[in-house]
Amino acid sequence: MENKTLYTIIVHSENLAGILNQITAVFTRRQINIESLNVSASSIKGVHKYTITCWTTPDTIEKVVKQIEKKLDVIQAHYFTDSEIFQREVAMYKVSTPEFQKNPEASKVIRRYNAHIVEVNPIFSIVELTSMSEDITNMYQDLRNLNCVLQFVRSGRIAVSTSCFERVNEYLAHREERYLKEKNQ
Amino acid sequence: MSKEKISGSEALMRALEAEGVKTIFGYPGGAIMPVYDALYDHRDKLNHILVRHEQGAAHAAQGFARVSGEVGVCLVTSGPGATNTITGVADAMIDSTPIVVIAGQVGAGLLGTDAFQEVDLVGITQPISKWSYQIRRADDIAWAVARAFYIARSGRPGPVVLDFAKNAQLEMTEFEPVQLDYIRSYDPDPETDPRAVAEAVTLINESKKPLVLVGQGVELGEAQEELKAFIEKADIPCGCTLLGLSALHSDHPLNKGMLGMHGNLGPNVKTNECDVLIAVGMRFDDRVTGKLETYAKQAKVIHLDVDPSEISKNVKADVPILGNCKRTLKLLTELIQSQKHTEWIESFKPYEEKEYNEVIEKEVYPADGPINMGEAVHAVSEATNNEAILVTDVGQNQMFACRYFKYTKNRSVVTSGGMGTMGFCLPAAIGATFGAPDRTVCAFMGDGGLQMTIQELGTVMEQKAPVKIILMNNNYLGNVRQWQAMFFNRRYSFTPMMNPDYMQIASAYGIPSRRVMERAELNDGIQEMLNTDGPFLLEICVVEEGNVLPMTPPGSSVNYMMLNLDC
CATH class of the missing domain: 3.40.50.970 (Thiamin diphosphate (ThDP)-binding fold, Pyr/PP domains)
Known part of the structure; x- marks a missing residue:
């Protein structure tokens, strides 16, 4: 079997109901597990941005991305390996304040990962970390070993490509220019 | 106001x-x-x-x-x-x-x-x-x-x-009608990369053994003339997919027949011998390619398609040419040199002869025995001067119909290719009579498929839709039976089927009908059907255990075709 790579897929679509369903259906059809998913408004008005990660082969990712892009209201879809993007995740760790204060190791862990304490009360404290996926997992393990984690949550990955331009802006401008040119011919 | x-x-x-x-x-x-x-x-x-x-x-x-x-x-x-x-x-x-x-x-x-x-x-x-x-x-x-x-x-x-x-x-x-010809997220005719065109032109000019695969994209893009100009200038033989059959008329000397599992021997064998494979508006379905690992490995593949997701989906394209093929074929034709590939085209002949001698002749011109399906299709096609629209159901009737019908007009094949929907034929044929009211619509179906949407005889009756229904009755779900014979040790699990009296059914719907059991009355039955205004049901009782041949067994390479069931 071919080696699988973790790919990050960035999709831009119109902001219409039901598009997420169409995008995930492409994964379902091939029984590919989505590792993480983030959906939010993009920098362009009316355009939504999806950041999806999954493990698969180079051959499959190419077909998956083309089939996503084929959806009518999807503007563009691209895939990247980790070396082609800057990526971050956000995690929140709810820890027991008494346990946290009892153990001097705990605050060292927070400092080591450059995490922030965003809430403290007598019962629990909340630590927030924005970082790479591995760091988030590692800090969770470290805090868990200290027996002070009450709750843990992490976001899906968000990413920007290392290229200089927002491709979607360029693409939309080019599409419109081409349309007007063909129409005037 | x-x-x-x-x-x-x-x-x-x-x-x-x-x-x-x-x-x-x-x-x-x-x-x-x-x-x-x-x-x-x-x-x-x-x-x-x-x-x-x-x-x-x-x-x-x-x-x-x-x-x-x-x-x-x-x-x-x-x-x-x-x-x-x-x-x-x-x-x-x-x-x-x-x-x-x-x-x-x-x-x-x-x-x-x-x-x-x-x-x-x-x-x-x-x-x-x-x-x-x-x-x-x-x-x-x-x-x-x-x-x-x-x-x-x-x-x-x-x-x-x-x-x-x-x-x-x-x-x-x-209400105010809206005119719409632009959606920013949707590109119906993607831009063609001129470098890809140049690369394709070089490959085509240098090719000694080029082969064109004609898909339905040619008909959908209304590029029939552009295709002809292209293949005639470069003198390239063609194979057509099931849905692309009428995109290049049957009598064109460069049309070497149908591709795929039950297609013609020549284009299938030559797929694995050509040096450049030019696929036009087709999607390399598994029924066309057979085993992908051995499919056209020796050839450089040029793929013309309007849908980017088709490129390298099944067969890796060395040179993808995106865009409507009406436009891209024209581009290629302008740039390529005129060529002659006489020897290469001649090399199809032995395969054509072999298929004729071992399959076609026996199927279409049998000396005795019950009527064959291929024989019936051929007779109807001839009787319509090869000008009719062919609508088929799915299964043996479809394969025989598509193999033995001939096409002299564009948009002449209506068949369920990708889905393989049994029951498609009768309603699709009704639709075809409204879409092309001036043409004869011949609807070939089996006893299984007709019964899946038999209720549409009511529509035929009410609309007097001039569907020429040719029911090739073999009392079996024939295609599955053939596979059971070939791959499941002749265990005919629920493929024999009891049939109603179709003459009574036709008569209940007020549709003129005739049952033909003997070879001697076949042509007479067909003439009666064609001479009758409006709909007609012609039931042809065909050989019960007929087999569609040649056949590339599932999982085999495209150039391996069984010509009989003994091998």
Whole structure:
């Protein structure tokens, strides 16, 4: 079997109901597990941005991305390996304040990962970390070993490509220019 | 002065008329009644064909679209009416057929409440349609209908589903038709890379053994003449896919026949011998390629397609050429050199002779025994001067029909290729008679397929639709039986089938009919069918255990074709 790579897929679509369903259906059809998913408004008005990660082969990712892009209201879809993007995740760790204060190791862990304490009360404290996926997992393990984690949550990955331009802006401008040119011919 | 306000249903009628719709296949029901009420006043302009089951409406719309090149329209109610069209929607998707299905839906206030005859049609059809959209407000109708027709007919055509909530049918709106020819997220004719064209030109100019694979994209792109100019200039032999059969007429000297599992020996064998393979508007279906690992490995592959997701999906394209093939074929033709590939083209001959001697002659001109399916198809094709439209069902009837029918006109094949939908033929043939009223429509089906949508004989009767029904009855589900014989040790598990008396059925519907059992009356029966105005059911009792040959067994390489069942 071919080696699988973790790919990050960035999709831009119109902001219409039901598009997420169409995008995930492409994964379902091939029984590919989505590792993480983030959906939010993009920098362009009316355009939504999806950041999806999954493990698969180079051959499959190419077909998956083309089939996503084929959806009518999807503007563009691209895939990247980790070396082609800057990526971050956000995690929140709810820890027991008494346990946290009892153990001097705990605050060292927070400092080591450059995490922030965003809430403290007598019962629990909340630590927030924005970082790479591995760091988030590692800090969770470290805090868990200290027996002070009450709750843990992490976001899906968000990413920007290392290229200089927002491709979607360029693409939309080019599409419109081409349309007007063909129409005037 | 404020604009005139009309109901959403009336707005739909005007929007359809603005799109040039003249024919609708449909079936009324609760959630679409306001639309049917509006249709009553438009029935002189919008010819509504009442089918007998909504699946029939979808297939009829497909048949209409395939022969006319226009968008087929079907109108059904919510819930079961809508779900009954699903097979047709999925079929139209995989076979790139432009249809618009308009289905009623419960009022927007009831959505999500499990209301009577509510079904999540958009959710169901998203993966199997080009676009599906729910109209919840009458003000959206003009936009949604314009978008639906633009999407269905442009680029790689396909089915669009409009889920029309009842409140939007009743609400009043100021209607103004919308003209739409641009959607920023959708590129129906992607840009062609001039470097790819240059690369393709070099490959074609240097090729000694080029082969063109002709797909339905040629017909959909109306590029039949451009294809001819291209292959004639470069002198390249062609194989046609099932759906591309009439894109290059059968009598063209460069047409070497049909590709695929039951195609012709020459183009299949030569696929694995050519040095450059030029695929035009086809998608390398597994029934065409056989075993992918051994498919055309020796050749450089040039793939012309309008759909970027088809490029390197199954067969890696060395040179992808995106864009409508009407445009890209013309580009290539201008740039390539005139060539002669006499020796290469001659090399198809031994295979043609071998197939003729070992398969075709026995099938079409048997000395005795029961009538063969290929023989029946050939006789009908000849009797129509090879000018008729062929509609087929799925299975042996389809393979025999497509192998032995001949095509001298564009858009002459209507068959369910990708989905392989049994029951497709009769309703699709009805649609074809409306899409091409001046042509003869020959509908070949088996006893299994006819019974899957036999209710549409009611539509044939009511519309006097001139479908020439050729029922090749072998008392078996023949294709499955053939596979059981070949791969399951002749264990005929539920493939023998008891049949009704089709003459009585035809007579109950008032459709003239004749049963032919002997070879001596075959041509007479066909003549009677063709000479009869309107519909006719010709039942031909064919050999019970006939086999479609040649055959590339599933999983085998494309160049391996069995010519008989002994090997």
